[in-house]
Amino acid sequence: MKKFVNDVDSLLLESLQGLAAAHPDLLQLHLDPTCVTRKKRATNKVALISGGGAGHEPLHCGLIGRGMLDAACPGQVFTSPTPDQMLAAAEAVDAGQGVLFIVKNYAGDVMNFQMATEMMDRPCATVLVNDDVAVERSTHTTGRRGVAGTLIVEKIVGAAAEAGASLDQCKTLGDRVNSRTASMGVAFTSCTVPAAGRPTFDIGEREMEFGVGIHGEPGRRRDTVRPAQQLVDELMAAILGDLKPARGSEVLLHVNGFGGTPLIELYLLFHCANQLLEREGLKLARSLVGNYTTALEMAGASLTVSMMDEELKSLWDAPVHTAALHW
Amino acid sequence: MNTQDIVSAAEAVKAAILANEEHIESLDRAIGDGDHFINVRRGCEAIVALKGELQPLPPAEAFKKIGMKLLSTIGGASGPLIGSFFISMGKELDGLAEPDAMQFANALSAGVDAIKTRGKADVGEKTMLDVLIPTSRLLLRLAGEGSDRATLCVKLKQEAESNMLATRDMIATKGRAHFLGERALGHIDPGAKTSQVAVFAVCDMLTVGATS
Numbered sequence: 001m002k003k004f005v006n007d008v009d010s011l012l013l014e015s016l017q018g019l020a021a022a023h024p025d026l027l028q029l030h031l032d033p034t035c036v037t038r039k040k041r042a043t044n045k046v047a048l049i050s051g052g053g054a055g056h057e058p059l060h061c062g063l064i065g066r067g068m069l070d071a072a073c074p075g076q077v078f079t080s081p082t083p084d085q086m087l088a089a090a091e092a093v094d095a096g097q098g099v100l101f102i103v104k105n106y107a108g109d110v111m112n113f114q115m116a117t118e119m120m121d122r123p124c125a126t127v128l129v130n131d132d133v134a135v136e137r138s139t140h141t142t143g144r145r146g147v148a149g150t151l152i153v154e155k156i157v158g159a160a161a162e163a164g165a166s167l168d169q170c171k172t173l174g175d176r177v178n179s180r181t182a183s184m185g186v187a188f189t190s191c192t193v194p195a196a197g198r199p200t201f202d203i204g205e206r207e208m209e210f211g212v213g214i215h216g217e218p219g220r221r222r223d224t225v226r227p228a229q230q231l232v233d234e235l236m237a238a239i240l241g242d243l244k245p246a247r248g249s250e251v252l253l254h255v256n257g258f259g260g261t262p263l264i265e266l267y268l269l270f271h272c273a274n275q276l277l278e279r280e281g282l283k284l285a286r287s288l289v290g291n292y293t294t295a296l297e298m299a300g301a302s303l304t305v306s307m308m309d310e311e312l313k314s315l316w317d318a319p320v321h322t323a324a325l326h327w
Numbered sequence: 328m329n330t331q332d333i334v335s336a337a338e339a340v341k342a343a344i345l346a347n348e349e350h351i352e353s354l355d356r357a358i359g360d361g362d363h364f365i366n367v368r369r370g371c372e373a374i375v376a377l378k379g380e381l382q383p384l385p386p387a388e389a390f391k392k393i394g395m396k397l398l399s400t401i402g403g404a405s406g407p408l409i410g411s412f413f414i415s416m417g418k419e420l421d422g423l424a425e426p427d428a429m430q431f432a433n434a435l436s437a438g439v440d441a442i443k444t445r446g447k448a449d450v451g452e453k454t455m456l457d458v459l460i461p462t463s464r465l466l467l468r469l470a471g472e473g474s475d476r477a478t479l480c481v482k483l484k485q486e487a488e489s490n491m492l493a494t495r496d497m498i499a500t501k502g503r504a505h506f507l508g509e510r511a512l513g514h515i516d517p518g519a520k521t522s523q524v525a526v527f528a529v530c531d532m533l534t535v536g537a538t539s
Contacts, residue, residue: 033399053402076369079362079403107502108404111445115398115407135506142505193361196352200361215360217506 001197008194012054012076019061023323026065033082035089036061037071046161046170047071047093050102050154051086052109053078055193056214059151059293062324068158069102069322070095077193077296078215080108086116090124098123098167102154102174104146105130125167127174129153131183131304133242134211134219147214148256148293148304149181152316155325159318173315177306182239184219185302186231187212189260191295210234214258214295214302228265232272235303240280245307247281252288252316254304259294261301266290273303286316292324329425330389334378336529337393341371343528344521351524354517358504363517366401370409373400385424390417390434404502405518408442408455415441428470428479432463439463446501453499453511455518462487462526480530491515491523 005011016036020029028039035051050060051073060072071089075081090099099120103113105128117124131149157174165173187209190199200216203209208231211219245251255270257263270289277284285308293302308316320326344351344367355363373396374381381389390413398410419434420426426434439459443449450460465486469479494516499505504516 075402076365077362078360079366079401080406082399082402082406084399106404107446108402108406111404111407112402115410142501145506193365195365196356196361198356200356213506215503217360217503218510219506 001192001194003192003194005194008197011194012074015054015057016061016074019323026321026323027061030088030092033085033088035071035073035085035092036064037089037092038064038066041093041095042066042070042162043095044097045095045164046097046167047090047095047099048102048154048158048161048170049073049086049089049093049099050150051075051081051089051113052104052106053080053215055191055296056294058324060154063151063154063322065320065322065326067162067318067320067322068154068325077195080106080112083112083116083119086113087120090116090120090122094122098125100124100157100161100167100170100174101126102150102157103128104150105143106145107142109146110142123167125171127153127157127171127178129178131178131181132185132213132219133182133238134184134213145213147183147185148254148302149178149183149306151288151292151325152181152252152254152304152306153177155320156312156315158320159315162318177312180243180307181304182242183256183302183304184235184238185212185214185256185258185300186210186235187216187258187295187298187300188225189297189299191216191259191298193296208300212298212300214293216295216298228268229272232269232276232303236273236276236305239303239305243305243307245282245305248283250283250285250308250313251277252286252306252308253277253284254288254292254306255290256293256302256304257291258298258300258302259291260297260299263290266301269301269303285313328386328427328431330382330384330386332533333386333389333393334381335532337371337374337378339528339532340525341368341375343524344368344371347520347524351517351520354515354520357514358499358507358511359517360503362403363405363521366403366405367521370397370401370405373397386426387417387420387423390414390420393417404446408446411441411445412438428476432466432470435463436467448501451497452501453494453497453504453516453519454502455516455522457494457497457516458487458490458519458522458526461490477534480534484527484530487523487526491519494519
């Protein structure tokens with residue numbers, strides 16, 4: 001394993017210290033328990049808190065700031081944060097209008113956030129994001145995972161909260177965006193969890209993991225690498241098959257890199273996916289390309305389509321000022 | 328059983344987990360996401376470090392403190408599951424200074440029930456519950472029959488091991504392995520393995536204690 005590390009046990013802390021030091025006007029790092037909040041606490045709005053294992057940077061700590069999150073709770077790499085972190089974050093940013101947790105649908109995240117809400121004595125609600133169509137919905141399993149679509153939920157609900165939406169309205173909006181958003185990804189290489197010191201999975205030179213999750217965990221199948229257009233066609237077929245947008249619908253297209261794929265390839269994917277949208281009679285309304293929901297250094301990418309309307313477009317366009325997303 | 332036994336058990340479990348690092352990590356790499364061993368080790372180390380604070384407490388409070396500590400230390404799915412396990416054991420033992428085998432068996436069952444509820448899982452789903460549920464049921468039965476400690480520990484170890492091995496042929500419906508579907512067949516569940524390792528460590532500690 002070759003990584004920039006001093007002591008593997010202090011990697012997360014040192015990284016968070018770096019993040020806070022790099023954005024002193026935006027972010028405040030709290031320790032024991034660990035959470036990151038906006039430097040300037042917002043007043044009189046619903047507090048938005050997200051969190052999850054580290055290793056997906058810039059998600060979620062890079063999305064804290066005006067127009068988006070109020071706080072985030074980073075866990076160890078690929079490991080859900082703990083309820084005490086969520087309680088501390090809520091304590092730090094609750095502005096009297098309630099707390100909304102935005103949680104990716106992974107068993108650990110769900111259970112820890114659930115315990116936090118059970119232990120908390122302030123008004124709160126949870127939006128569970130499960131945009132990954134690689135895994136089927138099922139009542140017997142944990143179900144679909146929350147992946148790159150989480151950023152879209154956080155951006156849109158963040159804008160609404162900033163504009164004064166109530167806790168109920170934020171919760172309803174978050175659920176609505178989630179239900180209109182679908183993602184699926186492909187990985188070419190594994191990632192290496194620093195504390196484990198070796199790749200999470202073995203994968204051949206000509207192989208890909210189709211439908212991969214954001215920890216390198218499998219999705220649909222192991223397959224042979226094919227030209228990008230074919231991969232995009234198959235990913236988009238699964239995504240659009242889930243969303244079933246009417247012809248003429250406006251959509252947001254998000255190409256997300258997993259950390260080890262250069263932008264030149266991500267833009268190529270965008271090109272391929274955009275052409276497919278045109279063929280399907282769908283209108284590209286908004287776009288986002290880059291490494292936002294990563295899996296350490298894994299090579300690969302996911303596509304996310306989110307169905308827009310006038311309200312959602314205007315919330316997407318609303319000003320945002322965070323480390324990773326700003327306009 | 329008293330709090331000293333609990334502290335000794337924690338030390339024994341930590342040592343056993345560390346001794347099985349290679350095996351647990353390889354199982355988790357096969358069907359998990361590679362963080363199971365690290366999380367369990369972090370939990371074990373946190374509990375052993377609490378030793379001084381645990382010793383003066385009655386068993387019920389010691390278990391609750393262990394549960395809260397694990398809840399704030401482990402993270403992932405294991406944190407709430409194992410945290411709930413110990414907190415529920417503690418609640419079941421309230422008011423008992425030195426619980427007997429039957430009382431401990433009842434507490435263990437309450438702890439396992441807490442994992443079932445929190446994880447919405449049951450036997451046959453390729454998780455730690457495949458070891459914990461049958462093993463805790465067997466303890467209830469043996470304690471009810473008045474088995475001696477040595478016999479009881481031998482039987483519990485057999486039960487834990489055979490059920491751990493049985494997860495090899497299961498398709499996971501809970502936990503990270505469920506994303507693999509049939510690809511997880513042929514692999515032992517890492518959570519079942521660490522549970523078996525813990526059962527062995529506690530039984531060995533108790534039987535060594537009995538003969539010394």
